[in-house]
Amino acid sequence: MTIYNLYIFDRDGQMLYYGEWTRKKQSGMSREEEAKLMYGMIFSIKSFVTKMSPVDLREGYLTYCTNKYRLHLFETPSRIKFVLNTDVGAQGIKELLHQIYTQVYVEYVSFNPMCPLNKPIESELFAAKLDEVVRQSPAYASRPA
Amino acid sequence: MAEEAVFDLVHMEAVSYVFQGEKISEDEAVAKLEHMGFATGYRLVERLTRESGRFKDELDIMKYICKDLWVTVYKKQIDNLRTNHQGVYVLHDNRFRFLSRMAAGKQYLQYAPRYLAFTCGLVRGCLANLGITCVVTAEVTQLPACKFQIQVQRG
Amino acid sequence: MPHVEISITCYATLSTCEAPGDSGAVHGGSVYPDIEVVRGHVLARNYSLLKENQRKVLKVWCLIWQDFQVCCSGMSLLLTPTTLNPSPQGLRPADPKKVSGELFTLTYGSLVAQLLKDYENVDDVNRQLERMGYNIGMRLIEDFLARANPGRCYDLRDTADKIQQAFKLYLGVSPSIGSWNPGGDEFSVVLETNPLAEFVELPDHCLGLRYSNILAGIIRGACEMVQMEVMAWFIADQLKGDNVTEIRIKFVKRLEDAIPAGED
Numbered sequence: 001m002t003i004y005n006l007y008i009f010d011r012d013g014q015m016l017y018y019g020e021w022t023r024k025k026q027s028g029m030s031r032e033e034e035a036k037l038m039y040g041m042i043f044s045i046k047s048f049v050t051k052m053s054p055v056d057l058r059e060g061y062l063t064y065c066t067n068k069y070r071l072h073l074f075e076t077p078s079r080i081k082f083v084l085n086t087d088v089g090a091q092g093i094k095e096l097l098h099q100i101y102t103q104v105y106v107e108y109v110s111f112n113p114m115c116p117l118n119k120p121i122e123s124e125l126f127a128a129k130l131d132e133v134v135r136q137s138p139a140y141a142s143r144p145a
Numbered sequence: 146m147a148e149e150a151v152f153d154l155v156h157m158e159a160v161s162y163v164f165q166g167e168k169i170s171e172d173e174a175v176a177k178l179e180h181m182g183f184a185t186g187y188r189l190v191e192r193l194t195r196e197s198g199r200f201k202d203e204l205d206i207m208k209y210i211c212k213d214l215w216v217t218v219y220k221k222q223i224d225n226l227r228t229n230h231q232g233v234y235v236l237h238d239n240r241f242r243f244l245s246r247m248a249a250g251k252q253y254l255q256y257a258p259r260y261l262a263f264t265c266g267l268v269r270g271c272l273a274n275l276g277i278t279c280v281v282t283a284e285v286t287q288l289p290a291c292k293f294q295i296q297v298q299r300g
Numbered sequence: 301m302p303h304v305e306i307s308i309t310c311y312a313t314l315s316t317c318e319a320p321g322d323s324g325a326v327h328g329g330s331v332y333p334d335i336e337v338v339r340g341h342v343l344a345r346n347y348s349l350l351k352e353n354q355r356k357v358l359k360v361w362c363l364i365w366q367d368f369q370v371c372c373s374g375m376s377l378l379l380t381p382t383t384l385n386p387s388p389q390g391l392r393p394a395d396p397k398k399v400s401g402e403l404f405t406l407t408y409g410s411l412v413a414q415l416l417k418d419y420e421n422v423d424d425v426n427r428q429l430e431r432m433g434y435n436i437g438m439r440l441i442e443d444f445l446a447r448a449n450p451g452r453c454y455d456l457r458d459t460a461d462k463i464q465q466a467f468k469l470y471l472g473v474s475p476s477i478g479s480w481n482p483g484g485d486e487f488s489v490v491l492e493t494n495p496l497a498e499f500v501e502l503p504d505h506c507l508g509l510r511y512s513n514i515l516a517g518i519i520r521g522a523c524e525m526v527q528m529e530v531m532a533w534f535i536a537d538q539l540k541g542d543n544v545t546e547i548r549i550k551f552v553k554r555l556e557d558a559i560p561a562g563e564d
Binding site: 107108111112113114123124125128 | 154160161246247248249250252253256260
C-alpha cells in the first residue's frame, strides 16, 4: 500500500496545503493550476453525487477508485476538504484523514496564532506533524519496496 | 470540560487585539498584555490559595508557582527552577503551552515574546498578592521552550 | 499566646471564609493593591504569609482592635491568624478543576477592563468584544467538531442542541433552549448562571456595556464555519438585574461552498 499525495482546501476552494510522499510523475503545470483543477473536480463529483445518490452523504467521506489509484475526500462540517491519493489497496484512510484533521489540523492550525485561517499553511511544525502521522499509518508502513 | 481551549483562544485574541493597528508600539502592546496578566494572576492566586497551606518562605512560594499555579494554568509543571538565593529565580518551561503549537525551533521566533507577556504579568500578579514585589521577564531562543526570570525587589 | 485552645478552632473557621471581594468588579482604573485590598487580605490572611509583612499586619490589627473598642464594648478576644505553620487539618485544597474554569473568567475580566480603558465609548467595547468572539468562534468550532464529533446540522433545532452541548463542554453550564418564534428561524439560549460574569458587578458608568458580548460573537463565528449565517445578541443580562441571561439567535441564510473559478 502507498500514500501518494495530499491536498487541503478551505471553504473558499483555496489550497491551504499540499504534501506528497510518493509521486513518480509531476503534472507539468504549476501547483496552483493543479490545485484549481483538483478542487474543480472534487466540487463537480460532489455535487453530481449529491444529485444522483439515493442516500445522504452524511459522513463527509467519499472515495472513488480507478484501476491505478484511489482518491479519498474527507470534508469536515466546517468545509475543510482533505484530498488524499493512494494506491488502490490502501486501507484505513478514512480514519487516517480523521486523525490528520483532529490531531494535526485542529492542534497546529486552529490553535496556532501564526496560522491565519484563510491563508496557505506555512507552519513547519504543522508539516512535520502531518508527515509523522502519515508515515506512522499502516497504509504508509506496508508500502512495497 | 474543555475550558482550556477557550482560555487559549481568548489569550490568542488578546494578543492579536493589542497588536492591531499601526499606531501602537511593541512596548505599549506588551505592557497592556502584562497588565492583563497581572490583574488575572492577582485574582487567581487569591482563589487558588484560599484553602491551601501556608508558605514557609519565598522559595516555598516559588515552588508553589512552578507546581500548582503552572498546572492550573498551563496543565504541566515548570521543568526546572533555579535561584541564586539572592532574590533571582529562573523558571524553565521546556514546552510552554502558548508556544507548543506554534513552532518547534526558530520559526516565528520574533513573535514568540508576544505570547509570553501575559504570563510575565500573571506571575508578577500572583507574587504581588502573596506579598512579593518583583520584576518578571521572559526569554525564548528555541520554541517551544522558554524561561521566566523573577527578580525580587527588596526593601 | 493566650486562648490557644479556642483560637485554633476559630481560625480554622475564619480562614475558609472568602476573601472580601476585590476579585472582579470591572473598574477601568488601577488594579494594583491599595489599602482596601490589603486590608481585605489581612482579614483573609493572604498578606501575612511572609515574615516581612507581619509587622504591617500587626499594625492593621491594632487599628482594627481600636475600632472595635470604640464600636462594641466588652470585646475580650481578637483572633489574629499570623502563624506560618501549616493550616489546621480538615481544610480541603482548592479544586484545581474549578479554578481552571475561573482562570478563563478572570482572564476575560482583565480583557474587558483593558477594552474599557482603550475605548471611550462602551458601544465600541461591545463591538470589539463581538468581533473577538467571532474570531474565537471560527477556531473553536474546529475544536468542537474534533472533540465532540457532533455530526452535521440538518436544521436549526440540531444547531440549537449543539450550541447547548458546546456551552456544557466549554463553560460547564447547561443553558435551556426555547422561545422559538412561529417561523422556527429564531430561538433563545437561556443561562441561569453566566460563568463569565461570576465575579462581576457593573459600575454605574458601564451600564451600556454588554459584558458577555464575546459569547454572541463566538456563536456567530462558529455557525458561519458550518455554513450558517446567524445573528446573535443579548436580550437579557443578570448583570443588569434581569432574572436570567438570554441570547437570541436568528438564522439568516445558508452559506454554500465556493464555486470553482471559471464556472458558474
